[in-house]
Amino acid sequence: MNKCDQCIVRQLSSLKALNKDEVVKLANSKTTYKIKKGDAIFEEGEVTNGVFCIKDGVGKLSKLSANGKDQIVKLVQAGELLGQRSMISNEPANLSAKAVADMEVCFIPKSEILHFFNNNNQFSMNLMQSVCEDLKESENDKIALVQKTVKQRLAETLLHLHDTFGENEDKTLKVQLTREELAGIIGTATESCIRLLSDFNKLDLIELVGKKIMLKNIKALKKMAE
Amino acid sequence: MNKCDQCIVRQLSSLKALNKDEVVKLANSKTTYKIKKGDAIFEEGEVTNGVFCIKDGVGKLSKLSANGKDQIVKLVQAGELLGQRSMISNEPANLSAKAVADMEVCFIPKSEILHFFNNNNQFSMNLMQSVCEDLKESENDKIALVQKTVKQRLAETLLHLHDTFGENEDKTLKVQLTREELAGIIGTATESCIRLLSDFNKLDLIELVGKKIMLKNIKALKKMAE
DNA sequence: AATATAATATGATAATTATCATAACTGGAA
DNA sequence: TTCCAGTTATGATAATTATCATATTATATT
Structure with a gap:
């Protein structure tokens, strides 16, 4: 009995496309963390080299401005993946991720995700759709900000x-x-x-x-x- | 000698990952259009069922607000693909695409793109990276709008x-x-x-x-x- | 070329929002 | 409990930006 199989992230995120073998592989490579409210999962500019599964809690993706204000780009909750964009783009994180409520997250190394991406079409399509969904939301937010x-x-x-x-x-x-x-x-x-x-x-x-x-x-x- | 092979879009977009055979397939399925300045390639809410390659000209992606103002989300130029997001998300277009300068575009049907996506890992990774790039830009724009x-x-x-x-x-x-x-x-x-x-x-x-x-x-x- | 139409320009004013100041409240630590 | 630091609340004012009005200039059409 492996733990990832029943995880809420497995059920809700792109990871739902993984088969039994892949889930076992996943379970063996992941690391679990607890993040206290207010603490950071990663900071802007950090190289993350993988994605974070949110098992529990709520997080915020934000960017600090010159005048010290923290602009929140997105809230994330249990079942979602974090850090997909910078992993795919091969770039340091553009935003900081911090816990708004105590969180439990698992880290999945980049190599693992890329392996799934290249060998499981449904997974790559799911991941793609999830980024597309973020893009649509971001564009609509942008329009709302102006209008x-x-x-x-x-x-x-x-x-x-x-x-x-x-x-x-x-x-x-x-x-x-x-x-x-x-x-x-x-x-x-x-x-x-x-x-x-x-x-x-x-x-x-x-x-x-x-x-x-x-x-x-x-x-x-x-x-x-x- | 096929026409897609030397096309600027082939050189600059995700399509650069396609091999000879795939480019031939592409050339056979595409349709070419000329769009006059001011005219629309597609309108918000339309189902596009494919992507548009921009061979020449400049376009804008925008959304009309209730008060009649056109908020421009992104400008696109020769070498870029248009309509990737709604095709991947299986949704009608969220934005309208119109020509800012006379354009020449090719339409590639969805079936074709999905075939490449599922059979060419480099292509799917390129497409993914391009959407991620859009997402990053959009998030940064959002922050700039506020800050x-x-x-x-x-x-x-x-x-x-x-x-x-x-x-x-x-x-x-x-x-x-x-x-x-x-x-x-x-x-x-x-x-x-x-x-x-x-x-x-x-x-x-x-x-x-x-x-x-x-x-x-x-x-x-x-x-x-x- | 003459006229119409649209785009650009600028002034006056109003509405929205930010900033600074200060007060009241809240939850935790000693 | 009492105090302290942080958060919430509200007032006064300034800065930014939108709106409406009206010229002026450019472009297109006949």
Whole structure:
């Protein structure tokens, strides 16, 4: 009985195309790590030489700007692979990957992935599609950044977080981001983000439960985001 | 003697990995089109069922917003492939492709590309790397949109156009974009773009030769863009 | 060449968003 | 508990950018 076989990453990512033998090979070459909230999996400019499977937790891909702000490019969750792009491009990481919630990840060496890529057409197609999906999302984000106001982007992002990560028993968003991180996703100043959350609260679109956020009027948020 | 063999796209794109037999197959399945400046190669939402090789000219990938503005995601030139992403993702095009200068393109059916993808590891790796390159660029653009001012983005874009497309004998930029298109690339209002070009002109960073633009102080533009 | 149409230019103003300042709250460490 | 550091909150103001109005210039069409 090998551990990769039942792993959520095996079920959700490109790795689902691997056959029994390949999964065994995978299990033998992987290394498992635990990453504490706030810690980095890899930093911008580092050569990673492989990909990371996210078994548990939530991570963010971000880039630090000259003025010290951290622009978040993407949030990643259990089941996803990390570091595919720089591995394929043979380049140092363009972004840093840090844990937003405690994470458990496995590292798979590049040689292993390339072997699968060259010998398993379904795997290479899956990997390709996953990068294409990222590209589409990135392009759409880019367009939203230009064509939408900060208010619209906040509404959109709250809905997206709700869709992607779900809610706790108390109906608050499951991913717990700081206001600064949220601002980093929508691309605005932390104060602006806080201010708009206050506004949304007053308009009964959301409710602020301490630092947590509960979506109260999803319909109105959708209308605002469109 | 077959025509694809000497084609610039064959030399520059993922297609460089194809062997003689594959190029013959390619030549037999392709269709050639001429696209007039301003006309579309494909529109957002269309199912393309293949990729387009750009033999000559310049194109733009863009998305129309609700308020009627055309946000340009990427410019493409001779030697590049178009429509890879939606073909791989099995989705209608996310963006429209239109000619910025008269173009000559060849259409390669999806079945052909998939056959190469599954049978030629170097080709699939090249294709993958090309999508990864697009992803990296898109992510960096996204960050620039948030972290840089319109002025910085204009400087950056002018330099990028200069690098990528070169200059005419009179030193003006070779790609001739309207101010509206330029605004669509940097993500701002046309008037703002025009105003800043005026400012740059007064500061002797550029010179406006009718509708054409000549970069006069590249060093200063670089400093401004940083 | 004359006219129409579109592109470029510039001014005035409004809206959006960032920045700086400071206060209130929160969660953890001693 | 009490204090401290970090986060959240809000006000005041400045900077950036969009919008609307209107010239001016270029390009195309008859």
